[in-house]
Amino acid sequence: MDTDTTTLDLGPQTRIVARLAAGVREEQLTDATPCPGTAVRNMLGHLVGLAVAFRDAGRKDLGATTDTSPAAAVPDIGPGWREELPQVLDELAAAWRDPDAWTGMTRAGGIDLPGAVAGAVAADELVVHAWDLARATGQPYEPDPAALRASYEFLLAAADEPDRGGGLFGPVVPVPPDAPLLDRAVGLSGRDPGWTSAP
Numbered sequence: 001m002d003t004d005t006t007t008l009d010l011g012p013q014t015r016i017v018a019r020l021a022a023g024v025r026e027e028q029l030t031d032a033t034p035c036p037g038t039a040v041r042n043m044l045g046h047l048v049g050l051a052v053a054f055r056d057a058g059r060k061d062l063g064a065t066t067d068t069s070p071a072a073a074v075p076d077i078g079p080g081w082r083e084e085l086p087q088v089l090d091e092l093a094a095a096w097r098d099p100d101a102w103t104g105m106t107r108a109g110g111i112d113l114p115g116a117v118a119g120a121v122a123a124d125e126l127v128v129h130a131w132d133l134a135r136a137t138g139q140p141y142e143p144d145p146a147a148l149r150a151s152y153e154f155l156l157a158a159a160d161e162p163d164r165g166g167g168l169f170g171p172v173v174p175v176p177p178d179a180p181l182l183d184r185a186v187g188l189s190g191r192d193p194g195w196t197s198a199p
Contacts (some may be wrong), residue, residue: 008119011093011145013126017047018086020141029077033136034195035129038074040136044085045075047129051088054122057108058115066107091098096122120154121146126188127151131182136197143182152181155188 021044038046049070056065067195078084093102102115113121127143128151134141143151159172170190175183183193 008096008123008146008150009093010096010119010126010147011090012144013052013123013130014089014093016141016144016187017126017130017133020130020137020139021047022082023139024133024137025155028137031136031163031197033132034191035132038132038154040133041077042190043129043132043136044081045077046070047133048077048085048088049075050079050122050129051085051092053108054118054125055092055095057106057118057122058092058098058101060100060104062107067110069110092122093128106168117154120150123147123191124151124154127182127185128191131186132191135195138197148181148185152185152188155185158187 024040024044029039029044031040032038033040033043039155044114053065053068078183096119100115105112106115106118107113107122108118125148131141133139149193169181173187173190173192175187175193177184179187179193186193
């Protein structure tokens with residue numbers, strides 16, 4: 001894992017996610033996303049859950065929020081999600097501004113991992129799921145360049161793992177090597193960069 005990740009401020013990317021979430025219209029909540037079987041409302045619920053989990057992972061506040069597998073249940077939003085999501089995204093960014101978050105061990109999704117790796121995973125989740133949300137709701141999206149680079153490097157390393165053909169990310173979607181970095185990251189995440197919502 002690139003040690004430069006330890007200098008990464010997740011704040012610019014969390015603000016982008018919050019902006020995209022604020023742009024979601026009520027009638028779009030049941031629309032499909034590039035993540036199979038996941039509607040917009042489920043993606044927003046996942047973002048709430050992952051923000052809480054990685055906030056607590058950064059704080060080394062281990063417990064129920066960091067022990068629960070993301071596959072344990074289909075996430076959904078609560079009635080106060082429009083206020084809750086930006087708040088927990090801000091708290092996530094604040095937690096990872098502490099240098100101690102990037103050192104030692106922590107836990108997320110029930111998996112123990114080094115702090116620097118957890119921070120890279122958080123960046124990846126924020127970058128890729130923001131793309132999911134933007135594509136599903138027809139909003140423009142330009143990720144924070146530093147978070148995008150961390151996401152790409154994490155996904156590239158994950159692509160070399162023996163069981164990469166399935167599991168959490170799904171099979172890699174081939175993307176030309178000269179494609180934009182976001183498209184290459186999206187392909188490594190198992191998504192088609194050309195995905196669009198149905199008209």
